[in-house]
Amino acid sequence: MNSYDIVIAGNGILGCATALELIRNDNSLRIAVIGPKQRIGGATIAAGAMLNCITEVNHRTLSTAVGKAKLEISIRALEAWPAWLDALNSELSPTRRLAIRNGTYVILNNRAGRLDSLNYNAVIDAAIQYHQKFERVPFGNVPHLKPGVDARPLDSIYLADEGAIDARQVLNAVESVANRSGVVFLDDTVVGWKRKNNQVSCAITASGEEVQADRFLVAAGVASRSLLADLAESSAMPLQPILASKGVAVTSRGTGSGGEHVVRTPNRAGGCGLHMVPGSDGTVYLGATGDLMMQADEFQTIGAVRFLINAMDQFDKRLFHSKITQWHVGNRPVSLDGFPLIGRVWQDNVWVLSGTHRDGFHCSPLLARHTADIMLGGIGILGDHCFAPLRRPLSAMSREDAIDELSLHLVSQFYENSGKSPAYSEVSETLEKQYRTRTRETYDKLEIDFGLAPDILGLLNWAVDREAKIGYFRQYFQQVSRASQEKDVYNPFPAC
Structure with missing residues (x-):
């Protein structure tokens, strides 16, 4: 039996970056990170790695305290990246050193519905409110773009401080530096636990190995909730469902566009905007999809590929002649309320870091530092944040707001997919x-009044096994209600 001080289940960017922060805090610690080496279906290896925060805002973000709290963490993370990257580069050879490609254009074009305008204006409002630099691009003329005639930008802004970096290169660098510093990486998967005196004593892996430790972190993305299910206490507040937002993207070469900066739309129906991220080697990363599912899936579908390809002329018609070098499929972990799960769970030697959706890579320098500190007995650099994992779901919308929002998303999706109707009709x-x-x-x-996000409502509205999925969520909310009546301590931050 192998024995460590700390075991981390999950070898994506959050698990690896936390391991690096832990060993930097105390190089005498024995730390093991457990996760499959290939990371098939993982979020980090498929990420476009946009370092975007203001450009991720939607028209509801600033309407609630919890929405603002999440955005402020994202802004702090953006500010932390340069120093964090400098520290990482100082331990890499000159040929492996990493750099951020600064600059992001956000375009508002006429290939969408009203939602795009609402979210585009919200990005501008957030930039002003949080004193983030941006400039308007006259007539939406973004350099190097050549969109289709019916997808011409109506307006555009440029944010110099938001950009991108290759997620796969960063993950490899973090793993390499952590490994040289003494962190052990085990090519395996945690599938269960052993307990002793109401604490976890061992992680059990798929290969049958028992890995002993004093403290454990679950940063396993979409698999985090199922991995923790056996540790849940029957009368306690349950951990939220963590769903999989599957993204399909493609890297291509030889577009002829010569773009140097990220170009993206505002967030669209389904929550994910169309984006183009230039690489350092003449390639370009193209993404747009976010299909919500109950469990992770590692395959691209014909529908997702078709949607992605059809969307490319919104940026550059020359992309249709580019050579595909790699397809990417990744599963982003989405909590039920849409906010991250950060902190200790039922046993006092187990923590979780998940539910970050599209913000996990972007926020990794900040979240890793915070998690390492609280696991070592500190209060963490986030202090008393809103996102303790054993909480009642944080409400960002009422039930009626959620119904309105889903309708807005779906009608906008109709027009984004070239839906047409006679001028005299009332199709919308x-x-x-x-x-x-x-x-x-x-x-x-569901028998609830809680405002669910559009992608979750869409999943429940039209799933083949609709009744089973609705029953799953109804049971969760019933557990929350019972736990709230017994103990009113699981949402200690009423301001959120």
């Missing part, structure tokens, strides 16, 4: 009425 109104009716039926079955 008819669609919205149908969506609202279906969603109210879902809410009646």
Whole structure:
């Protein structure tokens, strides 16, 4: 039996970066990171790695304290990246040193519905409110773009301080530096636990090995909740469902566009905007999808590929002649309320770091430092944050707001997919009425008033096994209700 001081389940960027922070804090620690070497279906290895925060804002972000709290963490993370990268580069050979490609354009074009305008204006409002530099691009003329005639930008802004970096190179560098510093990486998967005196004593791996430790961190992305299920206490607040937002992207070469900066739309229907991220080797990364599922999936579908390819002329028609070098499929971990899960769970020697959705890579320098500190007995650089994992879901919308938001997303999706209707018709109104009716039926079955995100409501509205999925979420909310009545200590931050 191998024995360590700390075992981390999950070898994505959050697990590896936390291991590096821990060993930097105390180089006498014996630390093991457990995760499959290939990381198939993982979020980090498929990420476009945009270092975006203001450009991730939507029209509801600033309407709640919890939305602002999440955005402020993202802004702090952006500010932390240069120094964190300098420290990492100081331990790499000159040929492996990493650099941020600064600059992000956000375009508002006419290939979308009203949601794009709302979110685009919200990005500008957030930039002003949080004193982030941006400049307007006259007539939306972003350099090097050549969009289709029906996808011309109507407006655009440029944010010099937001950019991108290759996620795969960063992850490899973090793992390499951590390993040289003494962190052990085990090519395996945690599948269970052994307990002793109400604490976890061992992680059990798929290969049958028992890995003993004093403290454990679960940073296993989408798998985090299922991995922790056996540790849950029956009468305690349950950990939120963690869903998989599967993203499909492609890297291509030889576009002829010569773009130097990230170009993206605001967040769109389904939550993910279209984005183009230039690489340092003449390639370009193209992404747009975010399909919400109950469990991770490592395959791209024909539908996702078709949507991605059809969307490319919004940036550059020359992309259709580019050579594909790699497809990417990754599963982003999404908590039920859409906010991260950071902190200790039921046993006092187990922590979780998950539910970060599209912010995990971007926020990794900050979240890793915070998590390492609290695991070593500190208060963490986030202090008393809103995102303790054993909490009632944080509400960012009412039930009626959620119904309105889903209708807005789906109608916008109709127009994004080139939906057309006669000028005299009321197609939008008819669609919205149908969506609202279906969603109210879902809410009646769920028996809750909590405002769920559009992608979750969409999943529940039209799933083949709709009744089973609704039953799963209804049971979760019933557990939350029972735990809240017994103990009113799981949401200690009422301001959020």
